[in-house]
Structures are given as C-alpha cells and as structure tokens.
Amino acid sequence: MPRRTDLSDTFCPVGRSAELLGDRAVLLILRDLFFGRRRFEAIATNTGLGPQLVSARLKLMEEQGVVERHAYQERPPRHEYRLTAKGKDLFDVLYAMRNWAERWAYEEGEIVGPAVRYTHRACGADVGTSTVCPGCGEPLRYGDLKGEPSAALKAEQAARAGA
Amino acid sequence: MPRRTDLSDTFCPVGRSAELLGDRAVLLILRDLFFGRRRFEAIATNTGLGPQLVSARLKLMEEQGVVERHAYQERPPRHEYRLTAKGKDLFDVLYAMRNWAERWAYEEGEIVGPAVRYTHRACGADVGTSTVCPGCGEPLRYGDLKGEPSAALKAEQAARAGA
C-alpha cells in the first residue's frame, strides 16, 4: 500500500484511537496481554501472527506507551511485555468488543453459554455482557473481573500451543 | 499481502470482533454513521478514505449486518447507509475508544476541554469520560448522549468538506 493517511493529528478522538486500534494485530496482542500472556513466543503462538508482525506491533505499542519491555532474566537476555497504565486503560474497549461479540457474533447453538464467562470479584455475580455489575450495580473496571474461557475456547488455545 | 488468517471462526469473542473492527476504515465509517453521516460522499469526504475503500467496507459491513442500504430517492437512484441494531450496538466500543483517547491521546494544552463534549440527555450532566452518568448514575447507552464537537474539530471537518 501507499503510506496510509496519518490520523494521529486529527482532533477526533475516535480517529486518534483508530490509528492504534484499527489493526487486527494490535487488538489480538492486547487481548493476550490482558489475559496474562507476556512473552513474545506465547503471544506469537496464541495469536497466530508471524513473529515479524508481533515484533513490529510491540515496538509500535511501546512507542505509543501502552506496553513496556521488562527484562525478566539477564543471561541470556529475555524480556516480557507488560501493559502500562495507558494500556490497561484500554480494557473498556476490549471488554466492549467482547460484549458485542457475545451478543452478535455466534450462531444460535454454536456454543453453550458465553465464550468467556466473567464474574465480578467483589460480589461473585456473573456479569453477562453488561458494563455495570447486575449483582451490585458497580461499574466494571480492569481487574474487577475474573474471566473463565469456555471449554471450546480452551481447547482451541491448547491446540495452537501444542501444534 | 497474502490472505490474512480468518478470525471469524475463533471461539474468542475479541478475535471475532477484531475481524471487523481491527480495521481503520471500518472504525472511521462507523464513527461517521454514529454522527449521522449517511451518504457515501459525505463519508468518503469526511473520513478522507478513497471511494473504493469506502465502497468495499460498506459492502463488508452490509454483509456482516451492521449497516443497511436504503434508497432515499428513485430517480436517479440514490442510497444512504444506516446502522442496524447490530451496528448501533457497537456504540459502546466507539464510546470506549473515544474515552480512552480523551484521556490519553492529546498533548497537555493541545486543546481546551474535551475534543467532543458529551452530555446526558436525561439529566443534562456533562458525562466526562465515564461509562455511567456522573449526574444521575445511569449507564450510558446509544442515544442517551448528545455530542458537541470542539471548535477545533468543527474547523477540521469544515476544511475537509470545503476543499
């Protein structure tokens, strides 16, 4: 492609977000980071993206300040990637995407129950696909939720990690 | 590129959403639709995307059931694009993107106040960047909010429409 138009100087907030988030690879990497995958290989394997793409996107995300590289051992040098505060604040976006997909992206009877079941740590309620806890009424934030992948999703991830 | 991996059959809900939303053009078109731009030319002009891309993405979005084509006149045939219920339900995603950008994507002093100010129709409160109205405590949904673009954003859009 020719260089795509840069949106980082628009005054529109959705445009500015789209510059980073309007990219499949970035979204998938963010998902994995939110699920606790911090290492390059784990992310590359689980997302199914090539190492080159993962490398490029992690660099971009580091530049944008949403992830940080940490060395977790010296010899040989090994790093992991962690969400910064700016990155963790993207939780609402990913959670909204998840909610939308749970409501619209599965065929009738394709899976039993939600693809990932979330419960509110504070009160234990199943939050369904709402942004406010149906049990206690609190707005849901990053860290408040415990996600439990369905059997189908677990199997799929295991298959990618195994093969 | 080689054909990119299809994510529409993953069991991960974020993956399924990313198939549609992990695309700058789709996000920009959705933004314009949410802001009431329904016509092809208006969308192409305001987004800055080429007509070919707009055409391709609107087709995709129609296939996915997030927009519908309506004829608003017979001779000559003219259409407009409207969000379906499935499309309107993406509001939370776009709103979360907006909130994140308002918090993180502007330099100190780059603009005065928010890029787009939202007020809750029901109670008149400025909602800031929250998902629950700070005035009355109600969760914010599509249609509940009135957006007022900043002067800078208005000027930018006028420039694109004029040139």
Place this chain on the structure above:
DNA sequence: CTTGTCACTATGATTATCATAGTTACTATC
C-alpha cells in the same frame, strides 16, 4: 447542451503482510 451532483468502478504504483527459514545467545542433555 454544458455543467454539476451522487455513487460509485477502473487502473497502476506502492507497501504491508504472510509463510518460511535463518540468527543469536545461551542452557541442558547425552
């Protein structure tokens, strides 16, 4: 009968992405 508008489609240059293979720097095993 020329100009204008709307909603597109066509063309060619450029570049991002994918699959595959290779690299570096170690550790662990035989």
Place this chain on the structure above:
DNA sequence: GATAGTAACTATGATAATCATAGTGACAAG
C-alpha cells in the same frame, strides 16, 4: 564437548490490500 532445545527475534520473497487519480452512468439544473 557436540548436539539439541529455547526464547526472541531478523531476513527473504510472493502476494494482496491500499492509495491517488481518473473515469463512468444516471439524472437535474441552468
């Protein structure tokens, strides 16, 4: 101490998506 393994990448070449620009068809207005 030679081979295999692991983690985090980089290099290469084929393919396809995107952009800029121009063009089309159907009609309305002047």
